[in-house]
């Protein structure tokens with residue numbers, strides 16, 4: 001990515017004045033090998049929509065392999081990377097996020113997670129990319145998906161649902177509409193001259209899917225919004241995963257879990273690399289509160305919709321929009 005002068009930064013990127021947010025020590029930590037993991041998962045999803053997962057069983061070597069290969073891709077000349085774009089929705093993108101005018105200090109690759117439906121653009125990326133790229137992406141995704149199924153099965157148990165696979169089956173389905181994102185936030189030395197203002201790497205938003213599984217290098221930048229509206233910085237941990245509740249899981253739990261609002265700020269000196277698996281249901285899946293969770297007489301807070309309908313609306317929205325708003329039932333419904 002090119003270096004921009006300060007006036008150019010001011011013009012092009014959404015800069016916000018915000019107080020420094022110290023690293024937050026209260027992020028819930030779930031140990032996947034803990035016999036009480038299911039309870040901790042449910043409590044964390046209820047109170048934060050977010051948690052850190054340790055002892056997850058995904059080999060650290062898979063993370064390191066993917067990080068190395070990905071850095072190899074982002075180090076290529078801009079003209080070569082651009083040949084893997086635009087991200088419509090899959091492919092290479094730089095500074096522009098989504099189709100509706102959002103921008104950020106980030107470059108990224110968006111990929112489909114289903115190796116059978118690998119898009120021509122992804123094939124191109126893997127053919128032109130670093131030597132081993134496709135192999136390490138697939139190795140990583142396979143391991144993360146399996147770990148994610150376990151998290152969702154523990155979540156169902158923790159919610160008191162007897163059908164353990166009620167959530168995981170949606171991601172295991174061969175038609176699951178999941179995707180994978182590799183984000184690179186180059187260091188931005190100009191940030192230091194911004195008088196306490198921050199440069200947005202990836203603007204505030206919630207993830208539309210069921211669940212997101214994030215791993216980053218040791219550069220901070222990720223922030224989450226707590227239920228009282230305060231933003232806190234997540235201490236990075238390159239050996240762990242961070243799990244986000246997505247909008248779809250909020251609906252499926254009838255609001256018991258809330259999708260977490262999050263964002264990334266650019267760092268003046270260090271580059272951040274993150275890899276995120278977004279687990280979504282099949283396009284035709286009806287999204288509604290899980291019947292096995294609903295108490296007697298409890299009504300859904302949401303109109304019924306399919307994932308395809310929600311996804312279509314999401315891709316017509318701006319990053320910071322409240323995407324679930326139009327799907328909430330009003331008094332008249």
Ligand SMILES: C=C1C[C@]23C[C@@]1(O)CC[C@H]2[C@@]12CC[C@H](O)[C@@](C)(C(=O)O1)[C@H]2[C@@H]3C(=O)O
Nearest residue numbers: 097098099102207208314315316317318319
């Ligand atoms: C501005 C946008 C980018 C996004 C599609 C959208 O119109 C609204 C949701 C955004 C988001 C956030 C989570 C994931 O990073 C993502 C891939 C997704 O599924 O929804 C992005 C979309 C994107 O970058 O295309």
Ligand SMILES: O=C(O)CCC(=O)C(=O)O
Nearest residue numbers: 181183202222264274276
């Ligand atoms: O890159 C990150 O750390 C988070 C990015 C993110 O929230 C997203 O891609 O949806």
Ligand SMILES: [Fe+2]
Nearest residue numbers: 205206207262
């Ligand atoms: Fe996100």
